[in-house]
Amino acid sequence: MTDTLLTPGAHLFQAVEAALAGGCRWVQYRDKSGDHERRAREAQQLLDLCEQAGARLIINDDLALALRVEAHGVHLGQGDGDPAEARRLLGPTAILGVTCHDSLPLARQAVVNGASYVAFGRFFPSRTKPEASPAPLSLLREARAALPNTPLVAIGGITLDNAHTLIAAGADTLAVSHSLFGADAIEARARTFTTLFNQHSST
Incomplete structure (x- = not known):
């Protein structure tokens, strides 16, 4: 998950390119600014980088931007639009993620509305989402x-x-921001996170 403070300006593309080289296969573009044209340019360039690496670009909380640049999908918070409408506009094959905080009922409803995946958290203290309700590990189980699907x-x-x-506990994917893009060696950090999944799948 990109962060405008950690990856300002041209560093955004260098950082994402390093993460992709380290094995990252999903990139979520997160920029809360109101500069729509800059965000569109950045999203388009990130989409090009992701496609070159065989990865997927997800736009955070902005369905209109996802549709504009033809990203691989969108991630919606609970107050960022109707997942069912997003699914209708994106089509059946696009990636649609929905934040469900600490609520299994919200996750069930998101799936009914067409979510490709559901996101829970925060599981630990977070600088990106400090206001989010804490979620227990038991929620993943x-x-x-x-x-199950x-x-x-x-x-x-x-x-x-x-x-x-x-x-x-059951997480299929980890949404990482500071620990990845705040690292001195982003490619190496991404590779280490990838190795954690490979080690778990082989046990």
Whole structure:
């Protein structure tokens, strides 16, 4: 997940390119500014980088931007639009993610509305989402049992020290911002996160 403070200006593309080289296969473009034209230019360039690497670009909280640049999908918070309408506009094959905070009922409804994946969190103290309600690890296990065919994404304060607990609890994907894009060596950090998943799948 990109962050305008961690990846300002041209550093955004250098950082994402390094993450892709390290094995990242989903990039979520997150920019809350009101500069629509700059955001469109950045999203288009990120889309090009992702497609060259065989990765997917997800636009955070902006369905109109996702449609404009023909991104691979969009991620919606609870107050960022109707997932069912987003699914209708994006079509059946686009990626549609929905933040469900600490609520399994919200996740069930998101799936009914066409979500490709559901995201829970924050699981740990987060600088990106400090106001988000904390979610227990048990929620991932409950969601895995209740939604066996839906990918689960964990959000919030994820680091190399705690990532393995989320993977073990059932997370299919980790949404990482500061621990990745704030690293001195982004490619190496992305590769280490990728290795955690490979190690877990082989056990």
